Amino acid sequence: MTDQHAGVDLDTDVDPELDAELELDLGSEPENEPDTGPQLVAHAGSPEQVATARRRLRWWRELLYIGGLYALYSVVRNTFGSNGSAHGANVSPLAVAHAYGHAKDVVWFERSLGLFIEPRLQHWYLSLPHHGFIRFWNIYYGTFHFIVPIIALVWLFRHDPVHYSKWRNTVAITTALALIGFAGYALMPPRLLDSTMVYGACNARYGLTCQHYGLVDTLVRYGGLWSFDSGAVANVSNQYAAMPSLHIGWSTWCALVLVPRVRHTWSKVLVALYPVVTLFCILVTGNHYWVDAVAGLVFLGVGYVLGSALAKASSAWSDRRDAHKLAATLAGG
Numbered sequence: 471m472t473d474q475h476a477g478v479d480l481d482t483d484v485d486p487e488l489d490a491e492l493e494l495d496l497g498s499e500p501e502n503e504p505d506t507g508p509q510l511v512a513h514a515g516s517p518e519q520v521a522t523a524r525r526r527l528r529w530w531r532e533l534l535y536i537g538g539l540y541a542l543y544s545v546v547r548n549t550f551g552s553n554g555s556a557h558g559a560n561v562s563p564l565a566v567a568h569a570y571g572h573a574k575d576v577v578w579f580e581r582s583l584g585l586f587i588e589p590r591l592q593h594w595y596l597s598l599p600h601h602g603f604i605r606f607w608n609i610y611y612g613t614f615h616f617i618v619p620i621i622a623l624v625w626l627f628r629h630d631p632v633h634y635s636k637w638r639n640t641v642a643i644t645t646a647l648a649l650i651g652f653a654g655y656a657l658m659p660p661r662l663l664d665s666t667m668v669y670g671a672c673n674a675r676y677g678l679t680c681q682h683y684g685l686v687d688t689l690v691r692y693g694g695l696w697s698f699d700s701g702a703v704a705n706v707s708n709q710y711a712a713m714p715s716l717h718i719g720w721s722t723w724c725a726l727v728l729v730p731r732v733r734h735t736w737s738k739v740l741v742a743l744y745p746v747v748t749l750f751c752i753l754v755t756g757n758h759y760w761v762d763a764v765a766g767l768v769f770l771g772v773g774y775v776l777g778s779a780l781a782k783a784s785s786a787w788s789d790r791r792d793a794h795k796l797a798a799t800l801a802g803g
């Protein structure tokens with residue numbers, strides 16, 4: 471048939487294969503890809519930036535950084551805090567007195583604001599059926615704090631090398647600043663204020679005035695994966711490292727890293743709730759005051775500013791170094 475107005479033959483034969491290709495290109499929709507769960511997506515920049523950043527990263531160098539930070543932590547642990555002059559049952563009475571004195575100052579500050587909420591919150595929670603399954607929170611406190619940041623850091627290294635240095639610097643500097651806080655302001659956590667155990671304020675051998683704040687050492691009473699009062703755990707931990715709270719600093723860091731990079735809304739919400747849940751955990755278990763959490767956020771903010779500046783300066787230095795190498799290569803060729 472011919473269109474009478476345009477004179478175009480509409481019955482012209484069309485190659486079936488060509489027709490199928492046109493249909494695929496212009497009209498057909500691709501099949502939906504299977505949903506594989508909370509996939510992570512990188513905000514990695516241009517391919518050139520990704521290639522350059524990946525070339526500059528070395529896994530063994532990152533392990534050296536971690537080893538150096540742990541060595542610094544060990545020095546602080548063995549010099550200050552609960553292990554300031556001895557270990558285990560021979561904890562220094564002076565270290566206990568200093569940590570307890572700082573704790574009374576923190577309690578005074580929170581009371582002056584009308585916000586000394588730790589005893590009431592813990593009492594309410596432990597009055598729930600099965601004591602609110604507080605043992606779960608003791609386990610959460612000692613495990614998630616390490617597992618989630620490691621997952622976030624490894625994923626950044628593998629999938630977002632452009633931003634890896636900035637966020638690695640942030641958490642490293644935050645931790646280093648926290649170590650300064652632990653060294654300069656040993657702080658007895660709430661759970662030890664009424665404790666008669668080796669690190670507690672009410673242990674008679676220290677001769678301190680026990681105030682009886684109404685707080686419970688949930689780890690001793692309800693248990694967890696380990697005890698801080700004896701054995702290897704006591705020797706590798708600082709019981710008075712409460713100010714600032716690295717649990718809040720690290721968990722908030724994880725949220726800042728992962729929320730922009732997880733794909734689904736529900737997974738974004740879960741990750742965003744991680745520091746909130748951690749805040750609840752550190753309070754009901756008596757491991758921190760809420761002031762410690764605020765300090766943790768402040769330290770993280772400073773760590774981010776310094777870490778970003780350091781990453782930018784390091785990248786600029788590497789760019790100049792690469793440019794000099796390229797110029798030397800071209801000149802030699």
